[in-house]
Each structure stands twice: as structure tokens, then as C-alpha cells.
Amino acid sequence: MNADKDSLRIIITGGSSGIGEAVAFEMAKSGHRFYLTGRNEERLQKIVTELQSLGCDAYFGVGDVSDEKVAEQMFAEVKQKLGGVDVLLANAGVGHFGNLEDLSLDQYDAQFNTNVRGVFLWLKMVLPLMKGQNSGQVIVTSSNLGLKTSARCSLYAATKHAVQAMVWCLRDELKGTGVKAATINPGSVDTPWFDGKDVDRSKMLSSVDIASAVRLIIDQNESSDIDHILLTPGKN
Numbered sequence: 001m002n003a004d005k006d007s008l009r010i011i012i013t014g015g016s017s018g019i020g021e022a023v024a025f026e027m028a029k030s031g032h033r034f035y036l037t038g039r040n041e042e043r044l045q046k047i048v049t050e051l052q053s054l055g056c057d058a059y060f061g062v063g064d065v066s067d068e069k070v071a072e073q074m075f076a077e078v079k080q081k082l083g084g085v086d087v088l089l090a091n092a093g094v095g096h097f098g099n100l101e102d103l104s105l106d107q108y109d110a111q112f113n114t115n116v117r118g119v120f121l122w123l124k125m126v127l128p129l130m131k132g133q134n135s136g137q138v139i140v141t142s143s144n145l146g147l148k149t150s151a152r153c154s155l156y157a158a159t160k161h162a163v164q165a166m167v168w169c170l171r172d173e174l175k176g177t178g179v180k181a182a183t184i185n186p187g188s189v190d191t192p193w194f195d196g197k198d199v200d201r202s203k204m205l206s207s208v209d210i211a212s213a214v215r216l217i218i219d220q221n222e223s224s225d226i227d228h229i230l231l232t233p234g235k236n
């Protein structure tokens with residue numbers, strides 16, 4: 001990235017929890033400036049206050065990631081407060097699991113709107129700006145289920161395969177522009193995603209593991225262009 005590496009302007013959708021929150025605090029170790037999005041205003045306010053107390057310039061926007069008008073208002077605020085964007089982590093996501101015939105149309109809409117439409121909207125907004133400045137990094141939180149399939153994951157895996165294809169097509173479009181695109185592809189991560197669910201979280205990846213992988217993409221040299229990072233749990 002040609003941008004000032006000590007003061008990157010970083011947007012994180014789904015910055016109110018889990019992986020998005022962990023990435024913000026990981027990157028805050030090196031300073032940087034942040035705009036976090038989500039629907040939980042209380043959580044966003046708390047995280048942004050903590051980032052500010054660490055000396056970072058940080059803001060948040062509240063709303064549904066799939067709402068075009070909300071996204072446009074947020075992006076206008078990003079440009080006004082941060083003066084542009086160097087990194088987008090398109091991370092907001094939701095998952096509903098079960099046999100296909102048991103999944104509802106509402107669950108279909110929620111997953112495709114959040115996981116695919118929300119990613120498309122934010123990519124569509126930031127890319128012209130990044131292309132114009134000839135630098136930038138977009139990272140989409142896909143999943144191991146963006147690269148493989150499994151029983152009881154049909155719609156969720158379909159959304160993650162969709163964004164995986166979106167990013168791989170985008171990488172071809174971005175050749176020669178100075179803008180880079182990548183995905184992170186974690187297996188199960190111990191985040192609030194699993195709150196209230198009867199699952200063993202002891203051997204899962206941690207959100208810090210994912211944040212370290214995101215940092216690797218953001219901090220990579222100009223001579224490198226990471227395609228995706230697949231993370232599997234280290235504890236067996």
C-alpha cells in the first residue's frame with residue numbers, strides 16, 4: 001500500500017463484536033484510524049471509546065449493513081471524518097444452520113443480505129476511491145465454508161462461496177491498479193457468534209488468531225498480494 005502505513009484509515013463492518021472487534025484492537029497497537037459499523041450502538045460506543053483511550057482516532061456508524069441508504073450515509077461520514085479509506089474489512093455476517101428443508105426464507109434473506117449484499121455494497125463504494133488513489137486493501141471475512149461444503153451449512157456456505165467468487169473475480173479486475181483484495185477463511189472461531197449455542201468452544205480458533213492473519217494481509221509488502229488465508233484450529 002502506498003498510504004501512510006502508520007496511520008491507515010480502516011473501515012470494519014461488523015466491528016461491534018468478535019472478529020471485527022479483535023481486528024480493531026490488534027491494529028490499534030500500531031495506531032491507525034478507525035470507522036466501525038454494526039447495529040449495536042452501545043457496543044460500538046464502548047469499543048470506540050476504548051480505541052480513543054488508546055490514542056486512536058475512531059468513529060462508528062449504526063445500521064444494517066445491507067441497507068444502501070445507511071451504507072451511503074456511513075461512507076459519506078467516513079470521507080468527512082477520515083478523509084478517505086485505506087483498508088476495508090467487510091466482516092459483518094450472520095449464520096443459520098440446519099438441513100436445507102428446515103431453513104426459512106427469512107433466514108435465506110438475512111444471510112444473503114448481510115453476507116453478500118452487505119459486502120457488495122461496501123466494496124462498490126470504496127473501490128473507486130481506492131482505484132483513484134492507486135492504493136488500498138480490501139479484505140472480506142469469508143470462511144472455510146467459502147472453500148468447501150458441509151452438511152447443515154447449505155445457505156451459509158452458499159453466501160461464503162458467493163463472496164469468495166466475488167473477491168476472486170475482483171482480484172482479476174484489480175490487476176495493475178495498486179489495490180489489493182483478499183479473503184480470510186477461518187474455521188470455527190470462539191466469538192459471541194456461538195453464544196447460547198450448545199457447542200464445545202475449547203478447541204476453536206480465537207478471534208486474536210484471525211486478527212493476526214488480517215494484520216499479515218494489511219502489513220504485507222508491496223511485492224506481495226495475499227489471495228486468502230485459511231485458518232484451521234491448532235488444538236486437536
Ligand SMILES: NC(=O)c1ccc[n+]([C@@H]2O[C@H](COP(=O)([O-])OP(=O)(O)OC[C@H]3O[C@@H](n4cnc5c(N)ncnc54)[C@H](OP(=O)(O)O)[C@@H]3O)[C@@H](O)[C@H]2O)c1
Pocket residue numbers: 013014015016017018019020037038039040041043063064065066091092093094095114141142143144185186187188189190191192193194
Ligand atoms: N465465528 C466463527 O466461527 C466464524 C468462522 C468463519 C467465518 N466467520 C465470519 O466472521 C464474521 C464475523 O463473525 P464473528 O464470529 O465475529 O461473529 P459475531 O461476534 O456475531 O459478529 C458478527 C458481527 O456482524 C455484525 N452484523 C451481523 N449482522 C449485521 C447486519 N445485518 N448489519 C450490520 N452488522 C451486522 C454484528 O454487529 P451487530 O450485532 O452490532 O449488528 C457483529 O459485529 C462473519 O462474517 C462470519 O460469517 C465466523
